[in-house]
Amino acid sequence: MxxxxxxxxxxxxxxxxxxxxxxxxxxxxxxxxxxxxxxxxxxxxxxxxxxxxxxxxxxxxxxxxxxxxxxxxxxxxxxxxxxxxxxxxxxxxxxxxxxxxxxxxxxxxxxxxxxxxxxAKSLFLPEMSGFEKKILDIFGKLTSSYYRLLLINSSDFLIMEVSKQLLINKSLDFLEKDFNENEYNSARKYIQILNKLGHYDNNALKVQNAISMEKEGDSTASKKEPGVYYPTILQAYTDALRELKSTPGNDDLKDRLNSKIKIEQKEYYNILKNSGINIESKFDIPKMLEELEVVDFNTGFSTLFQIPIIEQKMIDSSFEQKNKTFFGQFFKDYIHITNKGTVSGIADEEKYNNNLTRNYHRMITIGLINEIKSIMDSYEKISRKVVSEFILSANSPFIPKGREHFFVEGIYSGFQNNYISSSHLLIPQIENSLKNIVEMNGRNTVRLADDIQNDNTLGAILKSDNPDKMLNGLCNEDLILELQSFLLDGNSVNFRNRICHGLIEPAEIDFYGIYLWWLTLRMVFHTKELFSIPE
Incomplete structure (x- = not known):
């Protein structure tokens, strides 16, 4: 030493x-x-x-x-x-x-x-019974299901049948206590312990997990207020049904969960409509998925990258094919009013129709992403570790050095269908990454002419006619226009600004958050196709 x-x-x-x-x-x-x-x-x-x-x-x-x-x-x-x-x-x-x-x-x-x-079990045969007694003593003294699960995971191999039954009985008591106190995450750890100890086989493990998730959804649903969005309820029921996917039987439980999911989906759609979001589509999305051959996690993940970013030429041609409306010759401006009655944007007729068309195609894309993600979820629930390894191995130039953790957490939250957390994590990182790409190409994001030299805002960076160029020529033009429309345009979703200023409802964040998550995946994993990256 x-x-x-x-x-x-x-x-x-x-x-x-x-x-x-x-x-x-x-x-x-x-x-x-x-x-x-x-x-x-x-x-x-x-x-x-x-x-x-x-x-x-x-x-x-x-x-x-x-x-x-x-x-x-x-x-x-x-x-x-x-x-x-x-x-x-x-x-x-x-x-x-x-x-x-x-x-x-x-x-x-x-x-x-x-x-x-x-x-090296053979080296410790004389001590085995002492270790077993110590495990029983420790299990009773621990106060957390998390630590009890760690203990059983490490030591199950040396627990004899008599001791195993004692641990099973204690775990069943703890499980009942957690259900009575609405501690569902803790309860699921005891279900894992009971599986590890042989009380539940792997099918029973899934059924018990599904029951606990249903109980969690029921508990939250019993306390909800009318017109308020509770994303955890629908997620709990959906996760429960997903848990049962590969288990035989349990038809009553599956039917009950399906019924509860439909009720929650209906309420979710009503909240979205009250927020001014029309989610109905004339497109047959299940048929589109069949043609794309999306059947499991891998084909779904691959297909996410095949969905095209909305093209401006498609928007322009759509307007050219229409005649101007009768009222267009009398009224110069179209005004966008928020749900608070304030004006968030003003556009002429062409921009107004372009926004309608762009929003229509965005809704189709969101519907398609949702269906693909649903298929992916039914086959695999990806871990944080896998997401981390996936992102780090990509070595994407879109992610500045030192910012990997934020992208891992934001993208992982999306894989867990927590688009509210995902959006709050990813929006500032997208802004920073776009600035980083500007600077990587030898351009400046700081307002050097000002007395106090602050960074330009995201609006200035995405503005196509910015005299300081910014991303002009460095980023796919369709991507720039879609980011500007989706994140910043007061006549459109205005997603970034409304999140940053706390002006958007949770249901809307959840609805549009999957689209932001998808755009982030595209920018992270297709960086060199979408951006000019210096060698």
């Missing part, structure tokens, strides 16, 4: 990391302290420890200390990397992690010790 610094013996976890961090800052040339800090910051998982060991600058710290967390981690890492002392390393690591748990009550030390036991 570092000759310049003696580590405290009875300091662990966050306090130990803070102590070593201070020491490392005071001794920047002490590589031993720097390596120790990295080891203490690593998650207690084989994957994280292996990743740390592959860092070319990392060297395993020496073990000249009495601090049992440091010694446990060093022995853990040495066991994973292999060597002549592999058996003694794993024995030492398990013993030390057990001591750490006894001193700190921090569950991750105990579960890591059991993870190691799983790797």
């Amino acid at each position: 570092s000759k310049q610094y003696k580590i405290s013996e009875k300091v662990y976890s966050q306090n130990l990391r803070a102590e070593i961090h201070r020491a490392a800052r005071s001794n920047p040339d002490d590589l031993e302290l720097q390596n120790l800090l990295e080891l203490l910051r690593s998650d207690l998982s084989e994957q994280s420890l292996i990743k740390l060991s592959k860092n070319e600058n990392f060297i395993i710290p020496s073990s000249e200390t009495e601090n049992i967390e440091v010694l446990a981690r060093i022995n853990d890492l040495k066991f994973i990397l292999g060597g002549k002392d592999k058996k003694s390393n794993i024995k030492n690591a398990v013993t030390l992690y057990q001591k750490l748990f006894d001193e700190t009550d921090e569950l991750h030390f105990f579960t890591r010790s059991i993870d190691l036991v799983r790797k």
Whole structure:
């Protein structure tokens, strides 16, 4: 261990990391302290420890200390990397992690010790019954279903039948308590525990999850006020029905959920109509999906990228084919009134009709995206980790360095059908990304002539006749016009401005949010087709 610094013996976890961090800052040339800090910051998982060991600058710290967390981690890492002392390393690591748990009550030390036991069960046969008794004791003392699930996930292999039945009985009691207290997320963790313990098979797991989701939807529905949008109700019923998709039987439950979904959809449509959104379409979207051969998650995801961005030439030709209205010769302006009675935009007849046509095609696109997403959801519910890996591997120039997390969260929220959260996360990032593309091409987004040199707004960046050029020639023209219309035009949806100023209803955000999510996917994964990116 570092000759310049003696580590405290009875300091662990966050306090130990803070102590070593201070020491490392005071001794920047002490590589031993720097390596120790990295080891203490690593998650207690084989994957994280292996990743740390592959860092070319990392060297395993020496073990000249009495601090049992440091010694446990060093022995853990040495066991994973292999060597002549592999058996003694794993024995030492398990013993030390057990001591750490006894001193700190921090569950991750105990579960890591059991993870190691799983790797070499024959070395720990005498201790197995002691571990089992400890698991029963810990399970009863924990206060969170999340931690109880972590405990069972790590230790199910060493729980005998008698102990398993005791845990099942306790879990059933906890499950009933959660249902009585409307704690449905917690209840679903106990359902997972009961599956892990063998009380529910995989089909029963899905049925019980569906029942809990139905209960959650019913609970929220019982408290709702007329005319108020509650997106979680429809989502709960839809998720429940989706859970049952591959399970045989359960027809009564499926029929009940279908009925509740139709009721909620009808209310949702009424709220949208009251907001001035007409979602009816003459297009046969199911037939379109059949022709596109959308049958599962992969074909759906691929088809999302085939849907074209609305073309301006299609909008222009639509107006040219129409004769001007009789009233157009008398009235110069068409005024757009908000639901508060205020004027949000003024347009001439051509712009008014262009907006109507563009909005019509946008509605068709939204309907198509919704149907595709519904098919995708019925086959796979994508995880945050998969979204993160997918986005990071794309290495999209549309995502500035350091902004990946925002896009991961925004796009993941969309995959979870939470378009309200998705929209609030993605709108500022889209604005920043567009500015970044302008600057990547050697242009300026700052108003340098002003006394206070602020960035230009999104309106200035998307404005086609902006004298400072901005995105002109750097972005697909149809995309610029659609972003300007959808996000900023007071005669159209005005999505960005209304969200930023808190002027849009939740139902509208949910409805239009899937379109923003889709546009973001297009810009992230087709960046070089839509933007000019310098080599």
